[in-house]
Amino acid sequence: MEHTLNKRGGGFFRLKESGVIIALVILFVFFSVSTDTFLSSQNLMNILRQVSLLGIMTMGMTMVIVTGEFDLSVGSTFGMTGLLTGTFMSTLGYPIWVSIVLGVLIGIAVGLINGILVTYCRIPSFIVTLGMLNIVRGLALVITGGLVVVLNEKTVRYHDGLDSFFFTGSGKVGAMPVMAFFFIAVVVAAFFVLHKTIIGFWMKAVGGNSNAAQAVGIKVPFVKIVAFSILGGLAALAGIINLAFITNAQGTTGQGMELNVIAATVIGGTSISGGEGSILGAVIGVLITGILNNGLILIGASSFVQTVCIGAVIIGAVAIDVWSRRRQ
Amino acid sequence: MESIIRFEKITKRFSGVQALDDVSFAIEKAQVHAIVGENGAGKSTLMNILSGLLVQDEGQVYYKGEARKIGSPAVARKLGIATVFQELKNCDNLTVTENIFMGREIKSGFSPNWRKMNELARGILREYGVEIDVQTPLSGLSMAQKQIIEIAKAIDLNADVLILDEPTSALTVNETRHLFANIRRLKEKQVTVIFISHRLEEIFEIADVVSVLRNGKYLCTCETGSMTTGEVIQLIAGKDLVAQYAATGGKSGRAFSKKVLEVEHLSRGSAVRDVSFALYEGEILGFYGLQGSGRTETMEAVFGLAKKTGGAIRMFDEDVRKPDTRASIRGRMSMLTEERKYNGVFFNMDVNENIAVVHSRKIARGGFLNSRRMREMANAYVDRLAIKCTGLKQPIGKLSGGNQQKVILSRGLSTDPSILILDEPTRGVDVGAKAEIYEILRALQREKNLSMIVISSELPEIILLCDRILVMHGGRITGELTGGDINEEAILKCAFNDSLPPKTKGPSDLSPGSR
Numbered sequence: 001m002e003h004t005l006n007k008r009g010g011g012f013f014r015l016k017e018s019g020v021i022i023a024l025v026i027l028f029v030f031f032s033v034s035t036d037t038f039l040s041s042q043n044l045m046n047i048l049r050q051v052s053l054l055g056i057m058t059m060g061m062t063m064v065i066v067t068g069e070f071d072l073s074v075g076s077t078f079g080m081t082g083l084l085t086g087t088f089m090s091t092l093g094y095p096i097w098v099s100i101v102l103g104v105l106i107g108i109a110v111g112l113i114n115g116i117l118v119t120y121c122r123i124p125s126f127i128v129t130l131g132m133l134n135i136v137r138g139l140a141l142v143i144t145g146g147l148v149v150v151l152n153e154k155t156v157r158y159h160d161g162l163d164s165f166f167f168t169g170s171g172k173v174g175a176m177p178v179m180a181f182f183f184i185a186v187v188v189a190a191f192f193v194l195h196k197t198i199i200g201f202w203m204k205a206v207g208g209n210s211n212a213a214q215a216v217g218i219k220v221p222f223v224k225i226v227a228f229s230i231l232g233g234l235a236a237l238a239g240i241i242n243l244a245f246i247t248n249a250q251g252t253t254g255q256g257m258e259l260n261v262i263a264a265t266v267i268g269g270t271s272i273s274g275g276e277g278s279i280l281g282a283v284i285g286v287l288i289t290g291i292l293n294n295g296l297i298l299i300g301a302s303s304f305v306q307t308v309c310i311g312a313v314i315i316g317a318v319a320i321d322v323w324s325r326r327r328q
Numbered sequence: 329m330e331s332i333i334r335f336e337k338i339t340k341r342f343s344g345v346q347a348l349d350d351v352s353f354a355i356e357k358a359q360v361h362a363i364v365g366e367n368g369a370g371k372s373t374l375m376n377i378l379s380g381l382l383v384q385d386e387g388q389v390y391y392k393g394e395a396r397k398i399g400s401p402a403v404a405r406k407l408g409i410a411t412v413f414q415e416l417k418n419c420d421n422l423t424v425t426e427n428i429f430m431g432r433e434i435k436s437g438f439s440p441n442w443r444k445m446n447e448l449a450r451g452i453l454r455e456y457g458v459e460i461d462v463q464t465p466l467s468g469l470s471m472a473q474k475q476i477i478e479i480a481k482a483i484d485l486n487a488d489v490l491i492l493d494e495p496t497s498a499l500t501v502n503e504t505r506h507l508f509a510n511i512r513r514l515k516e517k518q519v520t521v522i523f524i525s526h527r528l529e530e531i532f533e534i535a536d537v538v539s540v541l542r543n544g545k546y547l548c549t550c551e552t553g554s555m556t557t558g559e560v561i562q563l564i565a566g567k568d569l570v571a572q573y574a575a576t577g578g579k580s581g582r583a584f585s586k587k588v589l590e591v592e593h594l595s596r597g598s599a600v601r602d603v604s605f606a607l608y609e610g611e612i613l614g615f616y617g618l619q620g621s622g623r624t625e626t627m628e629a630v631f632g633l634a635k636k637t638g639g640a641i642r643m644f645d646e647d648v649r650k651p652d653t654r655a656s657i658r659g660r661m662s663m664l665t666e667e668r669k670y671n672g673v674f675f676n677m678d679v680n681e682n683i684a685v686v687h688s689r690k691i692a693r694g695g696f697l698n699s700r701r702m703r704e705m706a707n708a709y710v711d712r713l714a715i716k717c718t719g720l721k722q723p724i725g726k727l728s729g730g731n732q733q734k735v736i737l738s739r740g741l742s743t744d745p746s747i748l749i750l751d752e753p754t755r756g757v758d759v760g761a762k763a764e765i766y767e768i769l770r771a772l773q774r775e776k777n778l779s780m781i782v783i784s785s786e787l788p789e790i791i792l793l794c795d796r797i798l799v800m801h802g803g804r805i806t807g808e809l810t811g812g813d814i815n816e817e818a819i820l821k822c823a824f825n826d827s828l829p830p831k832t833k834g835p836s837d838l839s840p841g842s843r
Contacts, residue, residue, distance in 0.1 A: 198692035204676065205685050211671035215633060215663065216686040216739065217654035275676035 031295035051290035052183035053238040059190035060231030062282040068207035068274025069125040073132035074235040079254035080140035082239035086149035086249040093157035111232020115225030141251040169244025191279040207274030267317040332357040338387035347373040351546040362535035370544040379411040380404035410482030411491040420467040425449040472503035584608030594639035599625040601803040610777040614794030622803035631663040662740035666751035680706040680720035709738035730761025
């Protein structure tokens with residue numbers, strides 16, 4: 001048995017994420033060499049801004065998938081919370097901060113409902129969240145009557161803080177977009193939750209073997225509901241920042257975004273069967289999708305080609321994961 | 329006459345573990361040949377070689393006088409060797425006919441001719457005395473019915489040799505009788521049946537000869553008529569265990585007075601019916617019973633893994649209204665579950681995490697994990713139970729079965745329990761590790777005055793370990809044995825609920841839903 005220790009390389013290559021890190025570096029070097037514009041600080045900040053909202057949601061999705069579940073409703077939650085927060089500010093005339101808090105709470109509530117339906121009602125999460133995808137988006141359209149919500153000093157009654165609200169969306173501190181600070185803060189928080197707290201440990205346990213988790217006294221439904229709620233809350237946060245960025249909202253915002261979030265999560269090495277996943281991997285997954293999208297535009301590839309590439313990367317990433325695991 | 333199968337010097341190793349060591353013996357045509365041995369003795373490995381799932385490292389299998397390298401299940405099937413595995417390999421969502429003809433559908437033109445296949449299937453089943461609608465999906469049938477279908481299918485493939493791996497483990501006594509009637513009929517048709525079972529009574533009833541394996545070595549083949557159960561047990565268990573066995577050495581022999589756990593009129597659907605018992609401080613209480621007797625189900629209800637439907641549980645003189653696992657662990661009860669893979673091990677975690685996962689307060693302060701505490705705790709057990717691993721960070725999947733079991737045992741002990749429930753503590757564990765685990769349990773009883781409940785299907789194990797044994801049958805407790813009354817025969821008598829039902833000549837009582 002002792003010889004297995006020696007066979008495993010030390011340091012970097014022992015990291016589960018080493019495969020995706022190498023892929024990220026290759027992409028980075030490739031686009032840096034093949035274009036003049038990729039490596040400019042302005043472009044890199046651009047990429048960071050482009051991936052921030054996706055990244056915030058990916059952190060939550062990683063937790064949900066680590067518990068062995070799945071969430072297709074995040075794109076809708078993202079869209080609806082932005083839309084409702086905008087409606088609270090304008091049509092209903094609530095103060096800005098109240099609207100934001102309500103928006104986040106609604107996101108958490110969607111996650112909570114997802115979690116309860118999955119655990120206590122024992123409906124597969126794929127079905128629950130597919131249903132919620134439609135319900136949530138439909139509700140958003142019903143509530144606003146399909147109209148576009150526009151935020152400016154005329155439409156928002158308490159518009160004192162409106163500029164600072166917009167600043168969270170489109171502002172910059174130095175060269176860094178404010179959005180990116182939110183992303184980084186969420187990454188740090190998610191890292192602690194998943195890797196350093198007992199609830200993160202439980203998520204791993206529940207996703208690895210839920211029957212064993214029950215046997216050692218872990219409240220399996222509780223853990224899953226927490227993961228869904230965190231994701232719902234993060235989707236709402238991203239949705240509200242998006243509202244601040246584009247200053248208007250409509251019923252179709254965030255359509256299809258759930259697939260990008262799941263793609264980034266999976267590229268980051270989170271196992272779809274649960275129990276395996278890391279925040280570091282998820283961040284790299286997010287960066288890979290961002291760099292790929294940005295770089296392909298810069299080398300002049302059409303958006304159709306980009307779509308093909310993202311698809312290939314998803315399959316490739318999982319293939320590498322499966323292959324490396326079999327070799328172990 | 330040439331033997332139908334002859335093993336010659338078969339050797340097989342699994343990453344350093346010698347599963348089969350120079351095994352040579354012959355199996356005669358049209359006999360029922362039983363193979364016995366403890367878990368890990370090499371029975372399954374040998375049968376897997378014969379059915380093509382494994383290839384031997386050394387040695388030769390002679391089939392009908394010719395040296396054959398089987399190597400794949402398809403080749404085995406072509407040669408006429410059919411296997412009915414312990415875990416049945418059929419599709420629950422498909423109908424009986426579809427299962428029987430899967431992979432060899434009868435076609436008219438391009439489309440399958442279901443009418444013809446249904447007709448044939450009906451004929452096949454009638455021969456085995458099974459009255460089942462061949463168009464029902466398998467999911468609605470009992471284990472016994474599924475098993476007969478597997479056997480029927482195997483024989484329909486013109487098998488000359490039929491391997492039955494623990495065929496009765498999921499069957500009731502009546503269903504077993506029915507199976508035996510069919511085995512006798514196969515024998516008349518010149519089919520050779522290789523029968524693997526842990527139940528000696530069954531072997532003595534159905535088998536013509538029995539071969540004994542121990543620790544991967546072949547011991548002997550004897551006619552069942554010339555042996556007693558006791559002699560076979562001695563052969564299976566080996567001298568060391570027998571010596572202990574006879575002296576009942578190591579048993580505490582103490583009198584117990586303080587009740588730590590009382591269970592009264594416990595029921596859980598039809599699986600557990602009106603079960604009452606008490607566990608005393610410092611006692612090792614055994615639960616024996618055949619598969620489906622309700623032992624595991626009882627303990628699951630006590631520990632809170634499953635809901636009870638009636639009855640009362642008292643732990644340390646306090647009523648436990650609604651047992652749940654978390655409260656049980658806090659109340660200083662631990663349970664090692666039966667199926668390591670199903671609800672024991674976290675394969676996505678390392679040794680350290682597998683032990684720590686049971687704790688929340690000890691390993692986390694304010695919600696944050698204290699990895700040093702986790703390591704210290706795990707380290708203590710790795711040393712104490714002599715767990716063989718390359719380190720705490722080794723993924724648990726890389727450990728041997730015995731060491732995995734020790735990790736799970738460490739987890740159970742790390743909560744410092746007063747009551748420890750062990751469900752099949754040595755299943756899938758090699759003989760050496762088994763002895764170690766017994767020693768650990770003994771020491772716990774001696775030094776910590778731990779009260780334990782041991783569920784086991786292995787008679788020597790339960791007799792060796794336990795101060796008192798309760799036997800279950802059909803969800804009820806059918807016997808209680810203490811001290812000098814404990815012996816094989818008495819236990820089995822209770823396990824079969826005293827009277828074996830009369831032997832049925834022909835299959836008769838296997839109607840749908842007879843379970």
